[in-house]
Amino acid sequence: MTAHRAIVVGLGGLGSAALHRIAAELGPGPGVLGIEQFALGHRRGASQDHSRIIRLAQHQAHYAALAAPAYAAWHEVEAESGQQLLTRTGGLVVEDRVARRGIDSGTRNIEGYCEVFDRFGVAYELLDADALVERWPQFRVDGGEQALYQAESGIVDAAKANAVHIALARAHGAEIMTDTPVRAVRPDGDGVAVVTDRGTLRADRVVVTADAWTNRVLGETGPTLPLTVLQEQVTYYSTPHLAEFAPSRFPVFMWHGRHNFYGFPVHGEVATKLGQHMGGHETTAEDRTFEPDPVRRARYADFVARHVPRFGGPELYTKTCLYTVPPDQDFIIDTLPEHPQVVVANGAGHAFKFAALIGQLLADLVVGRAPSHPIDAFSITRPALTDPAFPRSFHV
Numbered sequence: 001m002t003a004h005r006a007i008v009v010g011l012g013g014l015g016s017a018a019l020h021r022i023a024a025e026l027g028p029g030p031g032v033l034g035i036e037q038f039a040l041g042h043r044r045g046a047s048q049d050h051s052r053i054i055r056l057a058q059h060q061a062h063y064a065a066l067a068a069p070a071y072a073a074w075h076e077v078e079a080e081s082g083q084q085l086l087t088r089t090g091g092l093v094v095e096d097r098v099a100r101r102g103i104d105s106g107t108r109n110i111e112g113y114c115e116v117f118d119r120f121g122v123a124y125e126l127l128d129a130d131a132l133v134e135r136w137p138q139f140r141v142d143g144g145e146q147a148l149y150q151a152e153s154g155i156v157d158a159a160k161a162n163a164v165h166i167a168l169a170r171a172h173g174a175e176i177m178t179d180t181p182v183r184a185v186r187p188d189g190d191g192v193a194v195v196t197d198r199g200t201l202r203a204d205r206v207v208v209t210a211d212a213w214t215n216r217v218l219g220e221t222g223p224t225l226p227l228t229v230l231q232e233q234v235t236y237y238s239t240p241h242l243a244e245f246a247p248s249r250f251p252v253f254m255w256h257g258r259h260n261f262y263g264f265p266v267h268g269e270v271a272t273k274l275g276q277h278m279g280g281h282e283t284t285a286e287d288r289t290f291e292p293d294p295v296r297r298a299r300y301a302d303f304v305a306r307h308v309p310r311f312g313g314p315e316l317y318t319k320t321c322l323y324t325v326p327p328d329q330d331f332i333i334d335t336l337p338e339h340p341q342v343v344v345a346n347g348a349g350h351a352f353k354f355a356a357l358i359g360q361l362l363a364d365l366v367v368g369r370a371p372s373h374p375i376d377a378f379s380i381t382r383p384a385l386t387d388p389a390f391p392r393s394f395h396v
């Protein structure tokens with residue numbers, strides 16, 4: 001049985017970042033292996049698209065504590081690879097107070113963001129509806145909107161970042177096995193057996209970054225995690241008003257109203273992009289389809305027509321994608337309590353901005369070092385993951 005120092009199961013956004021950092025840590029030379037069930041860059045998971053929002057804007061302290069280090073981690077990857085992965089556009093959080101009347105938004109509101117910004121010393125601007133459209137006439141408002149602007153927000157080029165992480169991992173001596181589903185990970189003494197159709201491998205440490213397939217991979221290690229898989233979708237619009245929506249003139253935005261929309265300037269495609277956070281229907285990695293939901297498609301078009309009319313245009317395409325979310329919508333970054341040689345990560349539908357940093361944190365856990373940043377909130381033994389009665393904090 002071939003022995004490895006570490007095996008990463010699943011090479012999406014989190015796994016490719018982990019493989020890079022672990023290979024850098026344990027390399028150069030052999031001993032670090034990444035296994036992907038499909039081809040690299042496949043579109044069946046959560047990480048394959050031109051863009052993901054990165055932002056310092058967080059309404060929870062345990063993410064705000066990681067936000068600036070996440071930028072630093074991406075800059076390290078850019079420096080090591082010579083590749084630009086981040087595009088700074090500035091970012092808006094717009095809250096439609098009228099539409100949200102009666103909706104319990106918890107801390108996901110202007111006050112929540114400002115409270116955390118003030119606590120972490122992040123600079124921002126507050127704008128009322130008039131100031132918003134004066135600054136960005138691309139928007140149309142009803143008058144009850146409030147917005148905050150943060151200059152560091154922008155775009156991570158997700159697909160490119162995954163490929164860069166894989167290339168850097170290879171540069172540190174990592175091997176990659178594609179089109180090889182891992183059938184099981186079996187703790188074995190102080191190591192782990194990794195069962196594939198191409199044979200059983202052994203590793204001192206295994207990192208499972210399998211997102212929607214996590215419970216399948218961990219099936220033999222303990223209780224099933226209460227993860228909800230959602231089929232999300234984003235639409236690209238071939239706007240004829242390209243210059244107005246260039247990254248230098250139009251920020252990434254999140255619009256908190258009856259639904260939570262997010263949008264991107266022209267990037268990756270000659271098109272703008274719109275999505276709805278947590279708007280998807282429940283599914284599984286096996287049952288998901290690539291068919292856009294017509295109800296959401298129409299909802300997006302209504303939002304565009306009402307609030308950013310020139311952002312729209314003929315639809316280029318609508319792409320589906322998976323969120324895999326614990327009941328409290330928090331990440332999982334931890335080792336298994338019974339089998340500390342198995343490390344698990346889940347991004348809860350909002351982790352790409354942190355992927356480079358999560359890669360580093362997973363490497364910390366693999367080498368048995370104290371995590372370089374606080375991750376207690378992402379423990380695998382927290383009540384949301386262990387108490388069957390723990391309520392989901394979201395509606396499907």
Ligand SMILES: Cc1cc2nc3c(=O)[nH]c(=O)nc-3n(C[C@H](O)[C@H](O)[C@H](O)COP(=O)(O)OP(=O)(O)OC[C@H]3O[C@@H](n4cnc5c(N)ncnc54)[C@H](O)[C@@H]3O)c2cc1C
Nearest residue numbers: 010012013014037045046047053182213321347351352353
């Ligand atoms: C529409 C959409 C928009 C998003 N927008 C943002 C955003 O703006 N900002 C942000 O920060 N985050 C965003 N996210 C969330 C972010 O993209 C995810 O949190 C992140 O990509 C998760 O990465 P992952 O590596 O865990 O998952 P995945 O990319 O799904 O990777 C898991 C990998 O494991 C492999 N795998 C599974 N089982 C096995 C097995 N048995 N053997 C071998 N390989 C296996 C899979 O094939 C897959 O490649 C968005 C997500 C979606 C879907």
